[in-house]
Amino acid sequence: MVYEERNAWAGLIVSPITMIIYVILIVQQAAGGPLTDVDWFPLMLWVIGGSIVAVIILSVVWGMIAGMTDAGGVGKSDIRDRDISRLGGRVEQAFLVIAGLGVIALCALAADVFWIANTMFAGFWMAATIGSVARVIAYRRGLI
Amino acid sequence: MVKPTRVSNRIRAHRESAGMTQADLARTIGVTRQTLIAIEQEKYSPTLELAFQIARAFGVGIDDLFQYPEQ
Numbered sequence: 001m002v003y004e005e006r007n008a009w010a011g012l013i014v015s016p017i018t019m020i021i022y023v024i025l026i027v028q029q030a031a032g033g034p035l036t037d038v039d040w041f042p043l044m045l046w047v048i049g050g051s052i053v054a055v056i057i058l059s060v061v062w063g064m065i066a067g068m069t070d071a072g073g074v075g076k077s078d079i080r081d082r083d084i085s086r087l088g089g090r091v092e093q094a095f096l097v098i099a100g101l102g103v104i105a106l107c108a109l110a111a112d113v114f115w116i117a118n119t120m121f122a123g124f125w126m127a128a129t130i131g132s133v134a135r136v137i138a139y140r141r142g143l144i
Numbered sequence: 145m146v147k148p149t150r151v152s153n154r155i156r157a158h159r160e161s162a163g164m165t166q167a168d169l170a171r172t173i174g175v176t177r178q179t180l181i182a183i184e185q186e187k188y189s190p191t192l193e194l195a196f197q198i199a200r201a202f203g204v205g206i207d208d209l210f211q212y213p214e215q
Contacts, residue, residue, distance in 0.1 A: 001178070002176050002178050002179075005178075070177075076176050077176070078174070078175040078176050078179050079175065079179070079190075079191060079194065080175065080176075080178075080179040080182060080188050081176075081179075083188075141187070142182060142185075142186075142187025142188060143182075143187070143188050
């Protein structure tokens with residue numbers, strides 16, 4: 001497995017876990033009350049930071065293990081990786097646009113800032129996850 | 145997203161007759177072994193430049209390596 005594919009898998013593994021943790025923390029803090037009363041901003045920052053660190057650690061550890069079997073090719077990438085990366089980027093962009101439109105709609109409806117911020121956060125998460133899925137499928141099934 | 149290609153190739157046959165491993169050929173044309181495997185299995189269509197590089201590695205023309213049906 002090449003470096004870029006390992007990164008795609010690392011993102012795909014970490015993303016759902018961090019989202020589940022975030023939702024659990026938000027619901028716990030709400031304690032049955034309205035979600036809009038939750039102090040969501042520090043939680044969101046911790047989850048974003050934590051997921052970035054987790055992806056880096058997973059990628060490094062995976063790279064070290066891969067390096068034991070293929071020391072020469074462990075960090076290499078080539079034109080196919082760039083093509084697949086572009087494909088993933090296009091998929092991500094589509095979901096970011098959807099999230100952006102959702103944010104505009106919520107602003108027009110004067111929704112609580114909790115919903116506006118979390119719609120964008122969910123959009124980022126969805127974009128990253130679906131983008132990683134597209135990359136992994138392209139690596140496994142082919143990119144023609 | 146993944147559409148079938150009609151381009152087929154004879155890279156594996158040429159590589160084996162030249163006594164090269166996938167790693168050897170990948171190194172020669174400057175791609176990862178995984179990319180060469182994807183090309184051989186027709187899961188990835190190489191760029192024109194890469195196709196020329198592969199053909200040059202075997203000393204043959206592109207038509208000898210890649211085939212595209214008439215219809």
